[in-house]
Amino acid sequence: MAIFLHTRVRVSDLDQSIKWYCDHLGFVVRSRSDRSPAGNQIVHLELPGNVPTLELTYSPDYE
Numbered sequence: 001m002a003i004f005l006h007t008r009v010r011v012s013d014l015d016q017s018i019k020w021y022c023d024h025l026g027f028v029v030r031s032r033s034d035r036s037p038a039g040n041q042i043v044h045l046e047l048p049g050n051v052p053t054l055e056l057t058y059s060p061d062y063e
Contacts, residue, residue, distance in 0.1 A: 006053040025047075041058045042057050043055070
């Protein structure tokens with residue numbers, strides 16, 4: 001049996017995306033990575049009471 005753990009979404013504006021998912025869908029920030037030397041950032045969001053997470057990924061090279 002497969003278990004769903006997380007889904008990754010690449011975003012162009014990390015802070016705006018966090019605000020939208022939290023304000024409109026009820027997600028909360030579970031963790032946020034420090035900025036890597038390349039400028040990449042990762043944020044894990046979760047819905048209270050659920051195990052699967054939503055991973056928002058920002059990479060300046062991806063824009």
